[in-house]
Amino acid sequence: MHGKELLLTMYRKMLLARRFEEKAGQAYGQKKIQGFCHLYIGQEAVVVGINEAIRPDDYVMTGYRDHVHPLVRGADAGMFMAELFGKDTGYSKGKGGSMHFFDVEHHFYGGYGIVGGQIPLAAGMAYASKYRGEDRITVCSFGDAAANQGAFHETFNMASKWKLPVLYVVENNKYGMGTDIARVSAEPDIHKRASAYNMRGESVDGMDVLAVHDTVKDIAAYLRAGKGPVLLEAYTYRFRGHSMSDAATYRTKDEVEQEKQRDPILKLKAVLLEKKFASEEQLEAIDAEEKKIVEDAVSFADQSPEPPLEDVWTHHFVEPGDQDERPRARVRGAEVKWPTYPTDFKVTWDLEPREPAVTPIKKGAA
Amino acid sequence: MAELAYRDALNQALKEEMARDPRVFLMGEEVARYNGAYKVSQGLLDTFGSARVVDAPISELGFAGLGVGAAMVGLRPVIEMMTWNFAILAMDQIVNNAAKLRHMSGGQLRCPIVFRGPGGAGGRLSSQHSQALEANYAHFPGLKVIAPGTPADAKGLLKSAIRDENPVVFIEAELLYGVRGEVPEGEYTIPIGKADLKREGSDVTLITWSRMVTACVLPAADLLAQQGIHCDVIDLRTLKPFDQEAVAASVRKTNRVVVVEEGWPFASVGSELSDFIQRECFDDLDAPVKRVHGLEVNMAYAANLERAIQPSVERIVEAVNAVLYR
Numbered sequence: 001m002h003g004k005e006l007l008l009t010m011y012r013k014m015l016l017a018r019r020f021e022e023k024a025g026q027a028y029g030q031k032k033i034q035g036f037c038h039l040y041i042g043q044e045a046v047v048v049g050i051n052e053a054i055r056p057d058d059y060v061m062t063g064y065r066d067h068v069h070p071l072v073r074g075a076d077a078g079m080f081m082a083e084l085f086g087k088d089t090g091y092s093k094g095k096g097g098s099m100h101f102f103d104v105e106h107h108f109y110g111g112y113g114i115v116g117g118q119i120p121l122a123a124g125m126a127y128a129s130k131y132r133g134e135d136r137i138t139v140c141s142f143g144d145a146a147a148n149q150g151a152f153h154e155t156f157n158m159a160s161k162w163k164l165p166v167l168y169v170v171e172n173n174k175y176g177m178g179t180d181i182a183r184v185s186a187e188p189d190i191h192k193r194a195s196a197y198n199m200r201g202e203s204v205d206g207m208d209v210l211a212v213h214d215t216v217k218d219i220a221a222y223l224r225a226g227k228g229p230v231l232l233e234a235y236t237y238r239f240r241g242h243s244m245s246d247a248a249t250y251r252t253k254d255e256v257e258q259e260k261q262r263d264p265i266l267k268l269k270a271v272l273l274e275k276k277f278a279s280e281e282q283l284e285a286i287d288a289e290e291k292k293i294v295e296d297a298v299s300f301a302d303q304s305p306e307p308p309l310e311d312v313w314t315h316h317f318v319e320p321g322d323q324d325e326r327p328r329a330r331v332r333g334a335e336v337k338w339p340t341y342p343t344d345f346k347v348t349w350d351l352e353p354r355e356p357a358v359t360p361i362k363k364g365a366a
Numbered sequence: 367m368a369e370l371a372y373r374d375a376l377n378q379a380l381k382e383e384m385a386r387d388p389r390v391f392l393m394g395e396e397v398a399r400y401n402g403a404y405k406v407s408q409g410l411l412d413t414f415g416s417a418r419v420v421d422a423p424i425s426e427l428g429f430a431g432l433g434v435g436a437a438m439v440g441l442r443p444v445i446e447m448m449t450w451n452f453a454i455l456a457m458d459q460i461v462n463n464a465a466k467l468r469h470m471s472g473g474q475l476r477c478p479i480v481f482r483g484p485g486g487a488g489g490r491l492s493s494q495h496s497q498a499l500e501a502n503y504a505h506f507p508g509l510k511v512i513a514p515g516t517p518a519d520a521k522g523l524l525k526s527a528i529r530d531e532n533p534v535v536f537i538e539a540e541l542l543y544g545v546r547g548e549v550p551e552g553e554y555t556i557p558i559g560k561a562d563l564k565r566e567g568s569d570v571t572l573i574t575w576s577r578m579v580t581a582c583v584l585p586a587a588d589l590l591a592q593q594g595i596h597c598d599v600i601d602l603r604t605l606k607p608f609d610q611e612a613v614a615a616s617v618r619k620t621n622r623v624v625v626v627e628e629g630w631p632f633a634s635v636g637s638e639l640s641d642f643i644q645r646e647c648f649d650d651l652d653a654p655v656k657r658v659h660g661l662e663v664n665m666a667y668a669a670n671l672e673r674a675i676q677p678s679v680e681r682i683v684e685a686v687n688a689v690l691y692r
Contacts, residue, residue, distance in 0.1 A: 059439065090472070091472060091474070092470060092471055092472030092473075092474070093472040093473075094472075095469055095470060095472050096470045096471065096472060100470040100471070102470065102471035102472065102474050102475065103474075104471065104474040104475060109438060109439070109475070110467075110470070110471065110475075112462075112463070113462075114458060114462045114463075117431070117458060117459070117462055117463060119431070120427065120428050120429075120430070120431020120432050120434070120435060120459060121431055121432075121434055121435035121438065121463060122435060123428075123431070123432045123435060124431065124432040124433060124434060124435020124436035124437070124438070124439075124443075125435045125436065125438065125439050126435075127432055127435070127436050127441075128435070128436045128439045128440060128441045129439075130417075131391070131417055131436070131441060132440075150427060150428075151427055151428065151431065151458075154423075154425035154427055154428025154429075155425075155428050155431070155432070157423055157425065157428070158422070158423060158425065158428055158429065158432060161423075314473070315468050315469045315471075315472060315473040316468065316469055316507050316508050317468065317508065317510075317531075317532050318468060318476045318478075318531035318532055320531075322473075322531070324473060324474055324475070324476065325471075325472055325473035325474050326474075327472065327474065339439075341389075341439060341440020341441075342440070343387075343388075343389060343440075344388065345388055346388065347388055347391075347414075347415065347417050347418055349417040350415060350416055350417065351415075351416040351417040351420060352398075352416040352420075352421070353416070354416075
């Protein structure tokens with residue numbers, strides 16, 4: 001089930017994610033990136049495992065720890081680095097920054113800065129798929145702390161009642177900013193809460209990319225079969241603080257060191273070597289390639305201009321005739337396959353079938 | 367032209383737009399089997415089925431956000447709030463997501479969605495159920511705000527709102543649902559951002575919207591006309607963007623203005639209008655702009671107190687006299 005190509009792809013993508021985030025952290029230290037900046041280092045197996053288990057046209061979204069989700073879907077690393085640098089060549093022309101990555105071309109529908117605020121949106125995207133009779137699924141990530149928001153409860157209730165094809169992934173890295181999730185949760189095993197909504201809930205080792213991949217593969221089939229939403233809790237860990245300004249004094253060095261023993265990249269590397277899918281040298285070459293991509297991304301971001309001042313006034317409203325921005329076409333002159341949504345279709349979904357009305361017995365009928 | 371109640375004009379707009387465009391669906395509390403808490407969605411479930419007319423649980427934040435997500439990927443949701451008081455629970459989705467998606471995505475996404483429902487006093491409902499909250503939404507870049515005062519405007523503007531490519535906050539008036547008026551049949555749209563000059567006069571400009579138009583501004587204008595004072599009565603209909611040209615043209619003609627609004631005075635649509643007028647029409651003014659508004663208190667239940675809190679014909683006449691130095 002785990003072919004060589006799949007494993008190498010996952011290895012490559014986790015390294016791209018790791019190297020991108022390390023560079024972002026460095027650039028933050030150099031004040032090239034400012035504001036809030038939440039790194040994904042340590043959690044790579046979650047996003048990569050999911051991505052290789054779903055289709056490229058499935059909808060994906062997450063919270064504000066969002067750099068890696070679009071990268072592993074094929075986004076342009078240079079253009080996202082430029083977004084972090086606040087440059088015109090960024091995906092959102094420097095309007096979104098770290099917390100608001102969007103790459104609609106690759107069906108990545110955003111990073112959201114209000115904890116849990118994306119949870120209802122994902123249900124709406126899944127609603128649209130079901131409404132149009134598509135077999136597409138939506139995958140929505142959020143952190144452990146988002147599970148205590150009202151949006152979690154309200155959305156899970158609807159998503160399950162209407163059997164929406166959406167996978168909710170709790171990327172449980174144990175801390176909501178500086179607060180241990182167990183300190184503020186009556187039920188810290190978040191996947192167990194799924195039972196309250198009559199939906200499938202389970203957990204997976206979020207440091208094991210193969211386990212994540214296999215679990216999501218199974219869940220994706222379940223979702224496409226119309227069996228309703230799923231809550232998957234991936235136990236993971238961030239090796240850095242909550243954001244760049246967090247010294248993470250609320251956890252011990254020992255704990256962090258212990259978690260680093262579970263580094264998902266090292267774990268996959270061991271598998272690759274053991275299965276003899278690649279030699280140590282070949283894996284190092286992959287790392288060098290990904291490092292090069294990220295270095296080029298930084299140069300590209302460095303050399304890019306700031307957005308023009310008149311951009312202050314753009315993209316607040318869609319004016320008649322406005323087309324949607326296609327970032328890679330604008331910046332790279334690339335031919336972009338942009339998602340289209342049908343305008344003419346028949347809705348056949350009966351969301352709430354009614355029992356047939358009781359036919360009154362006609363008087364005088366024999 | 368048929369005479370319809372405000373609620374039936376809205377119903378007609380919904381029915382026509384849903385028949386015209388399969389992407390349009392209606393979701394909210396009691397909209398389907400109950401046919402709407404105020405019967406705006408009467409009969410729609412039977413016509414369009416349960417995926418397009420959806421009874422939501424009492425989860426305003428949840429189903430508002432669900433609508434936003436559906437709008438992001440090509441549907442055109444109409445989200446009914448049983449009242450705008452309850453929509454306060456959904457403010458995060460309306461403000462932090464709907465209003466900002468186009469911007470945060472650098473123009474990659476659009477969010478064509480309508481949030482609609484009744485606002486303002488409902489009649490003896492005390493403080494939690496009687497708020498005119500349009501200023502809250504008008505405050506945010508990225509939202510359009512509409513508040514129609516007649517059945518025809520309700521129909522024409524709701525159709526335009528549903529066809530708009532942006533999030534629209536559509537505030538109906540609870541006390542207008544039963545009010546009847548002539549409504550054009552079939553295809554009838556009113557452009558967003560255009561005011562309606564309800565009455566022409568050269569002495570004073572009265573600016574208002576929603577229920578205040580017929581509840582007290584036009585009656586006050588009638589009363590004043592009997593005394594020889596003739597007012598321009600402007601029904602803004604759209605609060606954001608409001609019709610700056612119509613307002614400025616009228617002020618240039620009359621040189622005196624009274625703004626009438628149901629809501630509170632602090633940081634309100636009326637205060638914004640007053641600021642606009644003093645900025646853009648300073649040389650045309652012969653008197654400071656006067657404002658008539660809901661008193662800055664929480665709404666009371668007792669009939670006499672409820673009346674006293676809301677704008678009235680008497681307070682409008684008094685304000686008109688003040689700007690005329692009578």
